[in-house]
Amino acid sequence: MAALNHPKSGDTIKVEPIRTLKDVKAIKRLLADKPRDLAIFTLGINTNLRASDIVAITVGQVKHLKPEEHFSVTEKKTGKARAITVNKTVYDAIQAVLATMPDAEDSAPFFQSRKGKQALCVPYLNDLVKGWCKEINLTGNYGSHTLRKTFGYMHRTVNKTDLPTLMQMFNHSSQKQTLDYLCIQPEEIKSAYLFEI
8 A cells, every 4th residue: 555645656746846935035034043954945946956966965065165166966867967056045054054063074964864974865855845835834745856946946937047048957858848847837828828918
């Protein structure tokens, strides 16, 4: 018998992005006194890294970074190397975590379990994101992939990043795939129909 909340083999569960800056700020306020969790959230919504790549980051990858510098990751899903540029918000979040672990070795996981010095696992990160969204009363389906989708959604709707750029960032094969992935296409189609000529 399949566990509750898990798809049957072959099924997928589509998680949503966080759609408003107000909700992003509410989660940041919620996590203000939890440096590790705030850094996970901040890094997740400011890069388009998958959860499996976020939890694999080591102290050595990020401890010497300054804003506008980058670190490299090898994506678990694709095996491709990617350079992730750090903005000031991510830098500040990283520094807050590093301050809590002054003696950590370069090989240590940057996002550590509270029970020891092990790296967080993706299912735990998934539960964290679900909990944060629930705590600020967001309705819908959220999980670890919400962070990556929020990055793209905010780029498209707030920053007005063009679709070809987002396609490349997400390594998608079509603009439709990107719009579907970011849960944007229905909104943009509705908006187009509401335009009055």
